[in-house]
Each structure stands twice: as C-alpha cells, then as structure tokens.
Amino acid sequence: MKNIHNMEKYIMFLVIRTLVIMILFVLVMNLVAIGAMDRDDLSHNVPEQMVYVKGGCFEMGHTFRDSPGNDDPAHEVCLDDFYMGKYEVTLGEFRKFIDETGYRTEAEWQDGCHGWEGKGEKKKKTFNWRNTSFSQTEKDPVVCVSWNDTYEYIKWLNNKERKNYRLPTEAEWEYAARSGGKKYIYSWGKGGPSGNIADKTAMKKLLGKSDSGGYDDGYAFTSPVGSFSPNELGLYDMSGNVYEWVSDWKSRENFRNSSRQNPRGPEKGTVKGLRGGSWNPLPEIVRTTERRWAVPGARGAWMGFRLVHSIGASEF
Numbered sequence: 001m002k003n004i005h006n007m008e009k010y011i012m013f014l015v016i017r018t019l020v021i022m023i024l025f026v027l028v029m030n031l032v033a034i035g036a037m038d039r040d041d042l043s044h045n046v047p048e049q050m051v052y053v054k055g056g057c058f059e060m061g062h063t064f065r066d067s068p069g070n071d072d073p074a075h076e077v078c079l080d081d082f083y084m085g086k087y088e089v090t091l092g093e094f095r096k097f098i099d100e101t102g103y104r105t106e107a108e109w110q111d112g113c114h115g116w117e118g119k120g121e122k123k124k125k126t127f128n129w130r131n132t133s134f135s136q137t138e139k140d141p142v143v144c145v146s147w148n149d150t151y152e153y154i155k156w157l158n159n160k161e162r163k164n165y166r167l168p169t170e171a172e173w174e175y176a177a178r179s180g181g182k183k184y185i186y187s188w189g190k191g192g193p194s195g196n197i198a199d200k201t202a203m204k205k206l207l208g209k210s211d212s213g214g215y216d217d218g219y220a221f222t223s224p225v226g227s228f229s230p231n232e233l234g235l236y237d238m239s240g241n242v243y244e245w246v247s248d249w250k251s252r253e254n255f256r257n258s259s260r261q262n263p264r265g266p267e268k269g270t271v272k273g274l275r276g277g278s279w280n281p282l283p284e285i286v287r288t289t290e291r292r293w294a295v296p297g298a299r300g301a302w303m304g305f306r307l308v309h310s311i312g313a314s315e316f
C-alpha cells in the first residue's frame, strides 16, 4: 500500500511539473510576441509617405565652425523616435485642404506674398499659393503659406485622418537633415551637391548671370518633390527646394541653454523657425545648421513645410 501511495504522489508531481512548464512556456512566448509587435509598430507601421527616424543624441548647431552664425553654440541634444514626411507638402495636397474647407490663406485675404519678378523679390497682392509668380506642378511644394496657414492645414489633416501630425521641432529637423545627426553640412552628405539650390540655372534665369559655372540642377524656381536623391534616412529636399517651417519660436538665449532632451524652444516668441534654404539665390542658407526666422504670418514663394508624426510618449 505504501508503494502505491508513493507512486500516486510521484505521478501527481510529474503532472504538476508538466503543467508549470507549459504555463511558463506560454507566458514566455506571449512576451516575445508582444516585444516583436512593439518593434514592428515602431519601425514598420509607418504612416503613408513618411519614414521612421530612430532617435538618438547629436551635437546640434555650430558643429562645422564654418560660419560665425546664428547656429552658435553647438550643444548636445537627444531626441525620441519620430516619423517624418519624405517630401515637403505638395501643391496638390494643399489643394485638397482648400477644396474641402474653403480656407483662405493669409496671402489671399491680406496683402499677398513675396514672389519673384524680373531680377528680384517682389511682394504683390495677387501672389499666393495658387499664383506664386512662377508655374508649378501639383507635385511641387506648396509655397506662400504662412506658419499660421500650416497650423490650419495640420489641424484639418489630423481631424480627417485621426492622426497626430505636426511641424517638426527645430532639433528634429536638423537631426533628420543630417541623416540622424551625422556631421553633414548639407543633407546630401559627402559629395554632391544634389538638390534644388541656387544653381547655374537659377543664376542665369533669376539674376541674368549667363557666365556662372558650376552645379546645375535645372530648376530656377521650385522642383517637383523627390526630384533628387534622398538623404540616408530616405528624406528628400531637406537642403533646398523650399524653406520648411518648424514649430519652435526663436530665442538665442533658449538655444544657448537648450534643454538636452527633446527641446521644443521657448514657450513664447515673435518669430518662428525656417530651415533648409531654398531655390532662392543665397547658397549659404541650405546648410543643415543654418537657422532663419520669420513672423508666423510671413509668406514667400520659397517657404513651405513638411510634416512629422509623433510616436508614443513624445506626442504633443
């Protein structure tokens, strides 16, 4: 009887042990699956027309010591992951917003936009996103949009698509333009240039300088987005084509004492940031660290924007 009792206890022990092993196995497999889903969500479930930008730390600002400019001093910044639009927002995309909402841009109900006429910039009441002073395709970046106009466009798009699009912060823009914070003065990296900048065609058509040599991109004004090679993150036209509005207010003091983690600029200000330069004939402004500003109501035929989308906790 004692042997039978011991045998029953042993069998019970084997059953319980097997059950415990099975439960542990199922738990571990579930945890592995959840981890894989998280990674998949971050790196592959990317919104349409956007790329996944893996966050990290980099030296923002006057890294190259080549310009005693407004990007001083260089300082370390660390960013969370985010998604960024491959392209500047196009004329065709902006037209959908206008068609659905009837929105009137600031250029249209105020005193127009700065365009190009003859050999110089000129502000005219008739210039706006539909009539920029030069011809554009639906794939060209929308221009003559103020920072305030971009705010209205993003509000409409977020409501329509139930998303969280926004303008990039200045730090996100620079980190992305430099292919994840690399020491690239221009977004095309080493070699180049490759983009729509103040080239031979621009010098000839805009300024009448027929003898100017060097790089020729073939476009005097805007070019369709994605006409040139992307940078190492798959982003097009980060240097040149059109300036891109960023979300930050300007503050030299804030840049000097910038917070290290996900800086967003000061709470208040009078002018908003613009990055990346444009087709307009000022070659130095296409540097990745170059910082420019304008009042939020400003518009020019060289100013557009690009979207980002937050991931998780960095939403704002």
Ligand SMILES: [Ca+2]
Binding pocket: 196, 197, 198, 199, 201, 202, 217, 218, 219, 220, 221, 279
């Ligand atoms: Ca050009």
Ligand SMILES: [Ca+2]
Binding pocket: 088, 237, 238, 239, 240, 241, 242, 243, 244, 276, 277
């Ligand atoms: Ca650009």
